[in-house]
Amino acid sequence: MADTAPYVRVLEADVPAVSTAGNSDDSVVAQAPFDCTVTSIVYVPEAAITGADTNSRTVSMVNKGQVGSGSITVATLALTSGVNAVANDDKAITLSATAANLVLAAGDTLLWRSVAVGTGIADPGGLLRITVSRN
Secondary structure: OOOOOOEEEEEEEEEEEOOOOOOEEEEEEEEEEOOOEEEEEEEEOOOOOOOOOEEEEEEEEEEEEEEOOOOEEEEEEEEEEOOOOOOOOEEEOEEOOOHHHHOOOOOOOEEEEEEOOOOOOOEOOEEEEEEEOOO
């Protein structure tokens, strides 16, 4: 008889820094190890990030699917005024309110997207921690 008990795995990846000057970056960070649901995403930046309104940054986790053409947003955080991240400390990334967006099939590719809004603010890069639970 197969073991079907819930199984949780934490996927970790280093994400690159992105400078201010309007730069954005997409980085492949992981593939779903099995059919699962994302239960949390945490970003641990290497330096502090102070949110701003006009020129800011939005970070997101996107499910690109198994062939790399997907565009489902799993989680996102707009670093606007009052939304800050402390250096070397966990910053939770808000999961999608749409439950289906959190479901991954084995082999789905996850992409970390760091987008400058306006002229942007710096993204210092850091550690990304994605927690998944087997379906």
